[in-house]
Amino acid sequence: MSSLEPIPEKVFAETLAGFLAPVQRLLDDVTVSEILINSPSEIYYEQRGRLYRSDARFESEEDLLSLCQNLAQYVGKTLSYEKPFLEARLPDGSRVAVVAPPAARGSLKVSIRRFARERLRPEQLISWGSATQEVLDFLKACLHCKRNTVVAGGTGSGKTTLLNVLSSFFPDDERIIVMEDVSELQVQKDHVVYLETRPPDHRGRGEVTMRDLLRAVLRLRPDRIIVGEIRGGEAMDLVQALTTGHGGSMTTLHANHAIDAMHRLETMCLMSDINLPVGPLRSQIISAIDVIVQQNRLRDGSRRIVGVYESERIGERGEYVLRPLFQFQYEGLEAGTGRVLGKLVPTGNLPSFADDIEARGFQLPAAMRTARRGGRP
Ligand SMILES: Nc1ncnc2c1ncn2[C@@H]1O[C@H](COP(=O)(O)OP(=O)(O)OP(=O)(O)O)[C@@H](O)[C@H]1O
Ligand SMILES: [Mg+2]
Structure with missing residues (x-):
């Protein structure tokens, strides 16, 4: 078995x-x-x-x-x-x-x-202070605009849980293919196909890697793909799948800051046998990944979204340039309980796809709408 x-x-x-x-x-x-x-x-x-x-x-x-x-x-x-x-x-x-x-x-x-029998719902994330209605509405709009999203965070920071919640925002009429090492996700949609990797048996046979799945998946006509977690050279296959038109896909990876997520993705791509020089590789990564959601486990044990970034461009020195869209503002610790106080707020920066969001009938957060009108409230 x-x-x-x-x-x-x-x-x-x-x-x-x-x-x-x-x-x-x-x-x-x-x-x-x-x-x-x-x-x-x-x-x-x-x-x-x-x-x-x-x-x-x-x-x-x-x-x-x-x-x-x-x-x-x-x-x-x-x-x-x-x-x-x-x-x-x-x-x-x-x-x-x-x-x-x-x-x-x-x-x-x-x-x-423990396997969370009860899948978390968006309302629960909000009531626990892990997310706000505003950020979830925004992320839903991003997914409907077919933006590829990475949920980054530390070990046990709630990445998979958030990915699961975000997957419930997909439009109903699409075919979703989920690829995982250990099956954890339960996408709450009708048309979902689950694929799973498999370790080799004791004779070293029968191994199915994430790279194998990523190559096979393109023949299964996905509208969107979800990769449970990216850990190694399969990052390159994912980046290629995403740049060849599977917009609105999602994955998670281990990183404590959004910018680290980009570097980590790059390092993992370099583990692949597809040898691309760093310059072109960075360009591919920046075009494959649109939105990074940073999920952290704070020192009071709570898990929260602490930032949302758009991967904007490669800078003049070849560096990744990210545009902060939401950031968590720390307001200290609650006396007595040690609870972390603060809130996740839009920075006022507009995503490059703001027009697309509105064209699809979604509303931008108020702070972004204000920025759009040139700062006038
Ligand atoms: N927003 C949240 N608030 C409180 N607990 C949460 C939250 N999200 C997840 N958890 C709990 O935290 C634990 C880890 O969650 P999850 O598996 O989603 O994290 P992860 O970052 O994907 O972990 P890993 O690094 O092992 O992949 C689970 O027990 C889950 O129920
Ligand atoms: Mg996980």
Whole structure:
């Protein structure tokens, strides 16, 4: 069985559940989003965006090892000195990742990310302060104008969640093809096709990479493509797919600032075997990517959109020039709770496709409309 498919409920209950008993209480608590096992007696969990130390513990390292080896067996892998990594999914879709010694110091490291059964809706992002109605309306307009969008952010900053919400903004009559390493997205549209990569089997056969999928997808007549996350050389294939007319597509990548997202994309393109000199490569990237949404995990644990940028042009010194469209204005910390105060506001800069937005019947944010009238309110 593929490591990406959830382990069947029955198999799990009969053979694996027992090994997870020490953390069952945390698994049952739907407000716990992540469980992090650093050693048998050092277990943390994340609840509403904050990390806490748990008093749960495994009896011994052997118990932890039994859990991991049983998981490995069910996903048809071995956890060994040569292969100290493992990924598996629990019946509810939660993702388990294991790093074993010697890659991990001391004990086995296990992280369990709960699969959010309830897909977040735009209203929830707004009520949690992660986004504003204004920015979501604007991003919807960008997608309808077929702008290619990258959601950038740190690990666990809510990129995939935001991508999922944004995909609900697509027009209804289009064919959407989703490509992922681990299936996480549930696009709330009628016409959606899901493709998934696959690791090689123990004989090294049958691997399906993101690059394979990106090449195959163009023959499947997508209107839009969604790539769960870009991590390596497949970035080049994506950039090429986007520049050959799949406007309004989306992906996520790991970067803490929008400008880093561009550099990271470039670095990943350079990992590909298509050798393009840096100059032309940058031009391709700038024409492939139109909008960058920066999602961060702030120090109070909250996840928020902290900026929206248009990738504007290549500057005179060959650098990427981004135009900030929305930026988060920090207003300090709330006394007592430590909550980060601030709001995401339009900068007043106009996107180059402002006319297109209005022509399609969308309204620009008020600050942009004012700027358009030459600053007069
Ligand atoms: N806006 C939000 N507010 C609070 N929690 C959120 C928000 N968005 C996502 N989360 C929670 O944060 C965790 C990580 O979310 P998600 O998987 O979307 O992040 P990610 O950036 O894609 O992570 P990764 O780097 O592993 O790909 C999940 O448990 C999710 O439920
Ligand atoms: Mg993700």
